[in-house]
Amino acid sequence: MTFEEYVLARGPGLLRLARLLVDDVHRADDLVQDTLVRVYPRWARIVRTDQPDLYVRRILVNVNASWWRRRSSREMPAVLDADAWPGADDHGPPTADRLALWERVRALPHRQRAVIALRYYEDLDDDRISQILGCSRATVRTHAMRALAAMRVDLRDLEELHR
Structure with missing residues (x-):
């Protein structure tokens, strides 16, 4: 598989994952571009591993x-585009639930957010996630457990406010 074929086939999936990891659509585009720039020179070696994804x-x-570690990366956009939100064009009650859930995901720490995105949006198992994040399966499960617990607490608080 050539690099171009890979990007055509997996580019949309990479962009979706990037949008789940960062709050800004434009920053997600930049994240994918930065990733592909780093991958391209090593593509021949990467494709030989049979696990380029x-x-x-x-x-x-x-x-x-590493972007978050840099001091200059702490600026946040003043207004997020409507297309930054999954299902933003739908204005029914299910959308409100999705937006509330998405707010909880966005509030998670970096590693927990990555685990949630890889597990529930990319549908990967703990083994694959641990390989991607470079940690043990137990660490993946711990991050997932803590993330879900934090999101449950936040959602309970939100429900109490609406009562």
């Missing part, structure tokens, strides 16, 4: 983490 996702997650 694993390697590219790992680079994507690591590039995102």
Whole structure:
């Protein structure tokens, strides 16, 4: 598989994962571009491993983490575009629930957010997630457990406010 074929086939999936990891649509585009720039020179070696998705996702997650570590990356956009939100064009009650849930995901720490995105949006198992994040399966399960617990607490607080 050539690099171009890979990008055509997996580019939309990488962009979706990047949008789940960062709050800004434009920053997600930049994240995917940065990842592909790092991957391209090593593509011949990567494709020989028979697991290019694993390697590219790992680079994507690591590039995102290193972006957050830089001091200058702390600026936040004043207004998010409507297309930054999943299902933003739908205005029914299910959308309100999705937006509330999405707010909870956005509030999670970096590693917990990555685990939730890889597990529930990318539908990966703990083994694959641990390979992508470079940690043990137990760490993946711990991050998932803590993330879900934090989101449950936040949602309970939100329900109490609406009563």
